[in-house]
Amino acid sequence: MTLTHEQITELIPAFALDCLDDEETVAVTEHLPGCAACRAELESYQSTVDRLALAVPEVSPPPELQGRLMARVRPAAPVPPPAVPWWQKLAAQLRTTAPVWGAAALLVLLALGVSNLYLRQQLTDLQRPAMVDTMRTVSLRHTQPDSQATGIIIVSTDGEYGALIVEHLYPLPENQQYQLWLIDDNDTRISGAVFSVDDDGYRSVQIEEAPLPLEHYTRFGITVEPAGGSPGPTGQRVLAGSM
């Protein structure tokens, strides 16, 4: 079908509405690439047709339809990497710092298997098992009623070094960090570590800042402090425990 420009122009509104018969549709489609005026006219009418849908009386879809939609698309959504258990994170960290830790690191790794059991029991009532008589561990309990936070401090056999593992602490804003306090019998508080947690509230850190061997300290606490830490505890205490 061969039509003039004027005839095509008359068909543009119906083309936008998609109600032309096949031959007319083909004629308009073939005309459009070479005619800027008709393309502009079509765009204008297409906008009008699009807006007609707004006049339709409103009806709500069934509530469960959203769930069906999300079930349809979520498999295509990026799958977050599987959560790495805390003991694997710590093991990886210890592997990278093995030269520093030396024999103590190996013993700490040995203790991980046992301490894992503790944490799996939600770290609520830590009891030292016979097989780790050479290790000392301190469980840290949350101090806030609505908290799920748990923690454990593992002290090396020689009492010199230690590692702190926490789980389920709330991630803090950028201007705040958690700070571990080492407390001796004189109630002197020394910073043991300043750290942040990941989105799961997990973090393992080495306790390196203590001026005295870790076994010198009998109590431990973790508070919320300004980023970088404080000379002494100033913020809310979130975890606490004692030898």
Added chain:
Amino acid sequence: MDFSTLSDESLLALIARRRPEALEELYRRYSRMVYSLAIRMVAEPSVAEEITLDVFTRVWDKADSYRASRAQVNTWLTRIARNHAIDTLRRQNTRAAHVAGHWTDAEINAIPAKNNPEETTQLQLQRARVRAAVAQLPDNQRQALSLAFFGGYTHHQIAQTLNQPLGTVKTRIRSALKKLRHILSDDE
């Protein structure tokens, strides 16, 4: 991030980056509009639900093809929905019985729903303007337009349905759209 505060365009940008929360928010805003059009065209709720699902699934897959310069998000969605519904109608070669009538006074005079908290004031105004524009059309033009817009009928099919000459139907539809374009362009 509070997705409810984002613009439609920002939501589409995030959907293109595969953020399901952005799709949920877009669905929350426009599922009612898409479903309303679909069920008006196909009448069968299960088919309208499938069309609604397909529209938003396509948005999920093709969000990066949206161009803000060419259409608003809401009209882009309804265009997808209408094209999908027309394909369904033509494939099934059936039409909802109510389409055989025309755009009723009850429909065009319907008050935009106030009980839809997701709908913006701007969208409510747009609805009111379009309904007012449709109300200004002569009844025979509105009838032909309704068969084409909701039923996906061609000129020939409308002429047969209304038992009117083909030329008369073409003129009615062309005149209706010209008048609507004129009225609605004044609102822009």
